[in-house]
Amino acid sequence: EIVMTQSPATLSVSPGERATLSCRASQSVSSNLAWYQQKPGQAPRLLIYGASTRATGIPARFSGSGSGTEFTLTISSLQSEDFAVYYCQQYNNWPPRTFGQGTKVEIK
Amino acid sequence: QVQLQESGPGLVKPSETLSLTCAVSGYSISSGYYWGWIRQPPGKGLEWIGSIYHSGSTYYNPSLKSRVTISVDTSKNQFSLKLSSVTAADTAVYYCARDTAMVTFDYWGQGTLVTVSS
Numbered sequence: 001e002i003v004m005t006q007s008p009a010t011l012s013v014s015p016g017e018r019a020t021l022s023c024r025a026s027q028s029v030s031s032n033l034a035w036y037q038q039k040p041g042q043a044p045r046l047l048i049y050g051a052s053t054r055a056t057g058i059p060a061r062f063s064g065s066g067s068g069t070e071f072t073l074t075i076s077s078l079q080s081e082d083f084a085v086y087y088c089q090q091y092n093n094w095p096p097r098t099f100g101q102g103t104k105v106e107i108k
Numbered sequence: 109q110v111q112l113q114e115s116g117p118g119l120v121k122p123s124e125t126l127s128l129t130c131a132v133s134g135y136s137i138s139s140g141y142y143w144g145w146i147r148q149p150p151g152k153g154l155e156w157i158g159s160i161y162h163s164g165s166t167y168y169n170p171s172l173k174s175r176v177t178i179s180v181d182t183s184k185n186q187f188s189l190k191l192s193s194v195t196a197a198d199t200a201v202y203y204c205a206r207d208t209a210m211v212t213f214d215y216w217g218q219g220t221l222v223t224v225s226s
Contacts, residue, residue: 034212043203043216087154091212096169097156
């Protein structure tokens, strides 16, 4: 099973600042990596797939990069609606599909 | 617009079987893709349970494989989850989602909380 490790667990950022979230895979997942945003009481929302492709309707301030075992989600200028928990997920070697433990982005 | 909606009992007794259904609208399951179940214990992260291909082939999380059955009913455009011998550790919000090979989980249901308690 591929283990996904996200860092940091919590990121405190001021509105308008840049946020950088990391995700590491225990073995290569090529570019088969997705990022999701989850707000309290809501289902996860797909942000990025293929490591760097924004899903339909996702603002350009969200960008993904990386391949192999190291990945990054960058939010260029945090808006109030971006404070949430973010998960990475690999879909290269499955079953099982595996998620990271999440990074909470909170208001500084 | 693809929409998914979970339904089923919100309370299940220990040792019994959890049963949920996901109704899909805006897309015909028989047209393709995988269809998956994911769960999230209260305050915790996401765990993939399993997925079913439109043809009926199933793929399960090895950690749950012995207790999970996912099936599809293309005539009703829905798919279902059964999880047997549940314990309190199975208490979670259960989500259904469309699961594509290249994009993974792109459409999700709103989720349904299932509590395991006597």
